[in-house]
Amino acid sequence: MSFFRVxxxxSAIGLSSxxxxxxxxLRLTKRHSVVYCDVNPINAGRIFKVKELVSxxxxxxxxxxGQEKKSLxxxxGFTVIHRYNNGLKELNNMFES
Structure with missing residues (x-):
């Protein structure tokens, strides 16, 4: 079964009722909110009426x-490969001596 991801x-501020x-x-109340709808003609018609406002x-x-939030x-821009546990202590010891 497939779904529309809408x-x-x-925003709908200033638009008609x-x-x-x-x-x-469509259960869309806040900007950047995501809902999943079944693929059927009723939902397709609703989406068509607000096509300028949604993706x-x-x-x-x-x-x-949680998965949706991770995908967004x-x-x-960088990846942490390794962290030093006592990195700051080692730096302080280097500058103190």
């Missing part, structure tokens, strides 16, 4: 909230 990209009610029917992709399975996190 993410609210733009009809558009806001469509977003609430949509189809996925095979739903992700848990950006990389720091």
């Amino acid at each position: 993410r609210l990209e733009r 009809k558009v806001r009610s469509v977003l609430h029917s 949509v992709s189809t996925v095979k399975q739903k992700l848990a909230a 996190a950006s990389s720091s």
Whole structure:
């Protein structure tokens, strides 16, 4: 079974109550929130009505909230390979002597 992964990209502030009610029917209340909907004509019509506000992709399975958050996190640009346990103590000892 496949799902629509719908993410609210733009806010509904200043839009008509009809558009806001469509977003609430899709369970999208905050910007950058993500919901998974079944692929069917009803949900496709709802998404089509707010296509300017959302980004949509189809996925095979739903992700848990923790997995979704990890997938959205950006990389720091570097990888820590090894940490020294007493790194600061060693530096202080070097400068004191």
